[in-house]
Amino acid sequence: MILVALLRAYQLVVSPMTGPSCRYYPSCSAYALLAVRRHGALRGSWLAVRRLARCHPWTPGGVDDVPPARSDQTCADGHAHDDRARSSAR
Numbered sequence: 156m157i158l159v160a161l162l163r164a165y166q167l168v169v170s171p172m173t174g175p176s177c178r179y180y181p182s183c184s185a186y187a188l189l190a191v192r193r194h195g196a197l198r199g200s201w202l203a204v205r206r207l208a209r210c211h212p213w214t215p216g217g218v219d220d221v222p223p224a225r226s227d228q229t230c231a232d233g234h235a236h237d238d239r240a241r242s243s244a245r
Contacts, residue, residue, distance in 0.1 A: 159191060162188045162191065170182075177216075179209075179218070180218050181220075183206055186203060190202040191203070194221075
């Protein structure tokens with residue numbers, strides 16, 4: 156995937172020149188890479204942009220993990236459905 160290659164190139168070429176400066180853990184580039192790998196190019200990029208928007212001098216920073224991937228069983232209302240729970244209720 157081209158986006159993953161671009162993020163890795165940034166990590167290998169640009170990031171070492173700037174030194175550690177991210178207020179969050181994992182770093183913004185590591186967050187973006189994991190978000191794209193976990194959620195795909197579109198949603199992963201959106202999550203990375205949101206993370207970059209939160210990164211400013213007035214933020215306290217800290218641990219900010221990439222949200223888990225949505226389950227295939229998640230419906231539009233955001234609730235995950237477990238087929239095992241339904242089958243045991245019968």
